[in-house]
Amino acid sequence: MKNVFASPFRFYVVVIVVCCVFFSFVGRLVYLQVLERPNLLEIIQVNRENFVQIQAKRGNxxxxxxxxxxxxxxxxxxGVDPHCVDPAQYNLIPQLSALLNLDEAKVRLAFQTKTRTGDRYDNEVVRIRWTKLADQVDEETYQEAMKLKISGLYGTLKHSRRYPGDRLASHVLGFVNREGTATMGVEKQLDYYLKGQDGWRESEKDGLRRELAQYRLREVPPTDGLNAQLSLNLIIQDVVERELDFIAEKFKPQSASIIVSEPTTGYVLALANYPDxxxxxxxxxxxxxxxxxxxxxxxEPGSTFKIVAAGxxxxxxxxxxxxxxDCSQTIxxxxxxxxxxxxxxxxxxxxxxREVVSKSSNRxxxxxxLRLGEDRLHSYCQxxxxxxxxxxxxGxxxxxxxxxxxxxxxxxxxxxxIGHAVSATPMQVHCAMGAVANEGVLMxxxxxxxxxxxEGKTVVPFRPVSRRRVLSRKAAAKLTVALTDVVSAEGTARRAIVPGFNVAGKTGTTKKLVDGQYSNQKHVASFSGxxxxxxxxxxxxxxVDExxxxxxxxxxxxxxxxxxxxxxxxxAYLGIEPKETANASSNNRSGKILTMTNSQ
Incomplete structure (x- = not known):
């Protein structure tokens, strides 16, 4: 048997190579098991966990x-998982695009783009496992899309807010944005009652992203939101908005607002603005x-504000x-x-x-x-x-x-x-007139x-709320008589006359402030009655503004x-009787006609 001779040089080279390989593996293991352990555990946990939020249905x-x-x-x-799509199914992309009303090129790109650059490591390449195609697909269309049997195509059920009347009462209702946040109007005011409580389901999933039901840890069902009944009346709201369209077409104003309410309760039956x-x-x-x-x-409310001083x-x-x-007095x-x-x-x-009110005398x-004095005048304004x-x-x-x-x-x-040196909203003017109509009580x-x-059972009632008594019944009745003269052939609001009815109200015409001076061309026209x-x-x-x-x-x-x-x-819609019919039906047993004063 011949002696095997190994060169010392070769021996040491082999030993060094083996040691380098060994320490490389050891270094890699230390890096993965020690240094990167928290990140890798997080990735594994995320890949295994299947946490699904079950969205509650918002109330009506x-x-x-x-x-x-x-x-x-x-x-x-x-959406689609591009890694699960069979390339042989690419020929179904035109049909899917037509169903979802999407651009075919956009859908094809989503199917074929399978990786992206990540943000965890430098130049990291991440596999794309979900690409959204459309987010507001109705269930019928989704079922038609699923009949194409495209592997990797699936959807997530969620809720979307809808307003059947489109623009109707938009400023009152407000809206819920795409993120599900109530942003304005009644939607925001009543969000606590309407949104409900989301549920969730916690389980595990396999490598194909399928839920492992046997490992379902917890499931909490959602609680749907409560419903709200508003005081708005759909028919009255439509009447108001049609009239706003007429105003916009005829007068081309900057804006306009109309409010309708019940004086005795304060419930608003319609509120609309232009533009909407x-x-x-x-x-x-x-x-x-x-x-x-x-x-x-x-x-500046102008002459509609005169009810404050007169009242x-x-x-x-x-x-x-x-x-x-003496309205000829200048000083x-x-x-x-x-x-x-x-x-x-x-x-x-x-x-x-009475004539000062009906003829709207500034003097x-x-x-x-002047007779009231500063303190009393300011107190009544408040x-x-x-x-x-x-x-x-x-809001x-x-x-x-x-x-x-x-x-x-x-x-x-x-x-x-006379309604200058004060600024108000249409709602404030409306409420002030409502106080006169409600026997002097501000609602x-x-x-x-x-x-x-x-089940239709009332959970929270919103009953009428009186804020304060502004005028006595007697003073409110007298002011009403003067306001009735405004809406007459001799008053400033003859165009507000409603045949068969006594109407009380006040016109207002205000010059707008432009660059610190009152403009002779720009006005705000108003009427409240x-x-x-x-x-x-x-x-x-x-x-109506400008x-x-x-x-x-x-x-x-x-x-x-x-x-x-x-x-x-x-x-006509509310069945309000003309004054002749009302007077006939309000006779008491003694035959005396009940007037506003003696009926109180």
Whole structure:
């Protein structure tokens, strides 16, 4: 047997190579088992865990008659695992694209793109196991897509908010965004009741991403949200929005708002703005269109504000209805100072208080403010709800501007009674007129009647809330008589007359402030009133910002006709009887006709 001779050089080379390989494996094991252990355990755990959130169904919104305003529809988010798709099935891509209404090239790219660059390591290549194709697919379309039997194509069931009326009552309802967050309106106000409680299912999955039901650890079923019944009336809301469309077409205004409510409860039957939006496709509209102008936009209310000074003067007993006020007077003495009185549109001479209201005399209203004094005038402005939130509750409301007495200048005492030196929202003006209609009691405006469960049982009622008494019944009745004269052949709102009914209301025409000065071209026209005057059922307020007309856009020309149109439709829909029929049916047993005064 021959001796085997091994060269020392070769021996050491082999030993070094073996040691290098050994220590490389050891180093790699140390790196994976020690240094990278937390990351790898996290990856393994994520790959094994199967945590599925079971989305609760959001509650419905219905109007006062039960008509559906907002509901939740089940849709499917459709996607594909490109690694599971058989290339032989690529010929089905045109059919799938047509079903999902998608671009064929986009779908083909999703099928063929199987990797992406990761963000955990440098130049890491990650396999794509899910590519979303469409996220708002109805269940019927999804079933048709599944009939194609494309391997790797599957969907996840989820809920999507739908508004059957499209633009109808959009500013009141608000919307739920794509992330499922209630963003504005009643949706946001009642989110606590509507959203419900999501459930979840925790289990494990195999290498093919299939659930291993035998390893299901926990399952909590979802609790669907409660439903809400609003005070809105679908028919009245439609009447209001059609009238807004007419205003927009005829006057091309910057904006317009209309509010209809019940004076005795404060429940809002309709509220709409121009411009509006469709909550189903809210992303397609400018942010300006999403603003609820009836609550957010401020304007000087002008002559509609005169109900404050007139009502306060009657309530304090400092002036009688028949008392004559000299409206030709240009200067008034107040606290030893001469103050110029505001100008009327045309000379009015001497008027009774009733005529001051019906003919909308600026000088007459200013003199009422002087008789009241700063403190009492400011107190009544606050009592009517100006300079503070109305409490409507759906968000986005502006408190308005009512300066403290200490911040008044010498002209404020004569300008505030005519609706200048104050800024208000259409809702604040509407509530103030509603207080007159409600025998002097200011109500909290509300749009929610109740929260109820799936069986229709009331869970949370929203009852009428009176905020405060502003005027006595007697003062409110006297002011109503004066406001009835406004809506007459001799008043400023003859175009608001509703045949067969006594209508009470007040027009308003305000010059807009442009660069610190009142503009002669830009106006805000408004009208706020109620009917029947002797037993009010509805209050309607119309505000039109910058109507385009020849001359001045007076409230009696622009806003009053819209009041008339809406009122005529509502008296027929609500079955409000004309005054002759009402008077005949209100005779008591003694044969005496019950008037507003003696019936109280």
């Amino acid at each position: 919104l219905v109007d006062e008659k039960g008509n559906l305003l907002a509901t939740t529809k089940s849709v499917v988010e459709v 939006f469709d909550p189903n496709t809210f992303n397609d509209f400018d942010l300006d269109a999403l603003r609820n102008r009836a609550l957010a936009d401020l304007y 306060a003067a009657l309530n304090e007993g400092i002036v009688a209805m028949s008392e004559v006020i 008034a003495i107040h606290r030893g100072r001469k103050l110029p009185l505001p100008v009327d549109h045309h000379p009015l001479g001497k008027l009774t208080l 007459g209203a200013a003199q009422l403010g 009592a009517f709800g100006f300079g503070q939130s109305s409490g409507f509750g759906i 986005g409301e502006n408190k308005g501007i009512l300066h403290a007495v200490k911040n008044w200048d010498s002209y404020t005492i004569t300008r505030l009674p 909290k405006p509300q749009v929610v009647r109740r929260i109820y469960d799936q 109620f009917l029947p005057a002797e037993s009010p059922r509805i209050v309607i307020t119309v505000v 109507p385009i007309v020849k001359g001045v856009g007076y409230g009696g020309i622009v806003a009053a006709p819209s009041f008339q149109t809406i009122a005529e439709e509502l008296v």
